[in-house]
Amino acid sequence: MQSPPRFVLRQSTHDLTAMAGHAFVGIALHRFAEIARRIDPKFPVRQGLPSSQILTSYVGLLVEGKSDFEAIEGKRGDRFFQEALGLSNVPSAATLRQRMDALGVPGSEAVDALLVPLLKRGKAKFSPVSTGHVPLDIDVFCLDNSGSHKEGVGRTYAGDDGYAPVAAYLGAEEGYCLALELREGTQHSAKESHYVLERVIPRALALTKARLLLRWDSGFDSEQLYAAALNEGAGRVDVLGKWNPRAFDREGCAVAKRGDADTVWMSLRDGKRITTWEVPGRAIEQKDGSAVHLRRILRLTERTTQADGQPLLFPDVEIDGWETTLAEPAETIIALYADHGTHEQFHSEFKTDLDLERLPSGKFDTNVLVLSLAAVAYNVLRLIGQQALLRKDAPVRHPAKRRRLKTVMQEMLRVAAKLTRHARRIALNFGRRCSAFVVWHDLYAAWVAPEDAIAAAPSSA
Numbered sequence: 001m002q003s004p005p006r007f008v009l010r011q012s013t014h015d016l017t018a019m020a021g022h023a024f025v026g027i028a029l030h031r032f033a034e035i036a037r038r039i040d041p042k043f044p045v046r047q048g049l050p051s052s053q054i055l056t057s058y059v060g061l062l063v064e065g066k067s068d069f070e071a072i073e074g075k076r077g078d079r080f081f082q083e084a085l086g087l088s089n090v091p092s093a094a095t096l097r098q099r100m101d102a103l104g105v106p107g108s109e110a111v112d113a114l115l116v117p118l119l120k121r122g123k124a125k126f127s128p129v130s131t132g133h134v135p136l137d138i139d140v141f142c143l144d145n146s147g148s149h150k151e152g153v154g155r156t157y158a159g160d161d162g163y164a165p166v167a168a169y170l171g172a173e174e175g176y177c178l179a180l181e182l183r184e185g186t187q188h189s190a191k192e193s194h195y196v197l198e199r200v201i202p203r204a205l206a207l208t209k210a211r212l213l214l215r216w217d218s219g220f221d222s223e224q225l226y227a228a229a230l231n232e233g234a235g236r237v238d239v240l241g242k243w244n245p246r247a248f249d250r251e252g253c254a255v256a257k258r259g260d261a262d263t264v265w266m267s268l269r270d271g272k273r274i275t276t277w278e279v280p281g282r283a284i285e286q287k288d289g290s291a292v293h294l295r296r297i298l299r300l301t302e303r304t305t306q307a308d309g310q311p312l313l314f315p316d317v318e319i320d321g322w323e324t325t326l327a328e329p330a331e332t333i334i335a336l337y338a339d340h341g342t343h344e345q346f347h348s349e350f351k352t353d354l355d356l357e358r359l360p361s362g363k364f365d366t367n368v369l370v371l372s373l374a375a376v377a378y379n380v381l382r383l384i385g386q387q388a389l390l391r392k393d394a395p396v397r398h399p400a401k402r403r404r405l406k407t408v409m410q411e412m413l414r415v416a417a418k419l420t421r422h423a424r425r426i427a428l429n430f431g432r433r434c435s436a437f438v439v440w441h442d443l444y445a446a447w448v449a450p451e452d453a454i455a456a457a458p459s460s461a
Helices: 022-032 035-039 051-062 069-075 079-084 093-112 115-121 193-207 223-232 250-259 330-353 364-388 405-413 437-447 451-456
Strands: 015-017 134-140 161-163 166-170 176-181 212-216 237-242 266-269 272-285 291-305 311-324 417-422 425-430
Touching: 015 079, 022 035, 022 051, 022 079, 022 115, 022 364, 022 405, 022 437, 035 051, 035 093, 051 069, 051 093, 051 364, 069 093, 093 364, 115 176, 115 193, 115 364, 134 193, 134 330, 166 193, 166 330, 176 193, 176 364, 193 212, 193 223, 212 330, 223 237, 223 272, 223 291, 237 330, 250 291, 250 311, 272 311, 272 330, 291 330, 311 330, 330 364, 330 405, 364 405, 364 437, 405 437
Parallel strands: 134 212, 212 237
Antiparallel strands: 015 417, 134 166, 166 176, 237 311, 266 272, 272 291, 291 311, 417 425
């Protein structure tokens, strides 16, 4: 077996980058989201970097999977980072922190306004479910910030000390993020969520012409939220939510079903059976005084033995329910809700791939802004992945309908290139055996195409 050679280590005088993918981030922020035009007039400064460049710098860190402010210090001598993101200079860690503290919640609201133009001009496509609806999934998840004294940290439903942000994702496969709003750890899922719907549903309607299917779990089971969704939906939104049984008498229901000769039971295995039926749901009052009557699908699961065959002393009874405006059969309703679980993968990408499990600031308002910028970074990476890494000539990976953000970082962002300057032009020279070059080149050409080509392109499926 041949042993590896001893390499001679030298520091080159050439400009090299290991993150050529920042070129995509710069285009997405400046051309699609128009960050300078939309941010700087709202937050003017007398001296120093424009507010848009402060925010752009932090997005540049997030797409590398770095969330702490101190990571910007490693970019201060990186000329490509500065040029690719359109920065006049790279801020120090102290400046980045102070300026983001100053922007706070108003800055977060301005950043949220970038999401629709970013996805629309970036030609994002949103795949539908079997009914033709484009799903809009709302959910709360936990960020574990145990052992810290940050503002807003509290005991979450997961039993950890941290935060409980609410997120909204659009598309059956893609999961583009339309909102990522920070909440205190002790806040209940349904509290103030009607305000979230008032912000998110118009964004979704602006991005697709298809009907929306709004899905949520039992933590959002509230007549107020159903009313808010239907009122904001302008006749283009259907709702599918998990029903919260609260004080429902499961044992009494099971006894009644066992004694009813018309009950149809389905055996899943020895000692486990289910029965499904439908009852009228709640009547949701609309702004015009009319009422929308929901359907309630109920499923009773009875177990007399455990999965390993061990008999139970008493039958174990579970009740599940779903309320919806859809007219599809019960089996379809249950299957559509089961697909809602895909969003858990999107939560994990924020926490691990973007390194946002523990938020970087001790100030709640600053962390609100951090999560808004995280939604922008997430969508930029998702755009890159959906438009480049699902092609047959993309770097070899297992077949998939969506690439994880970490994969996008590995295959499209962390690509080495040599910078050369000639005749007032900057060239990125990739390695001879760069497996991503073809898809990288094609996507870059598409993103820098003439403005009319972007404006004329369809924004949704």
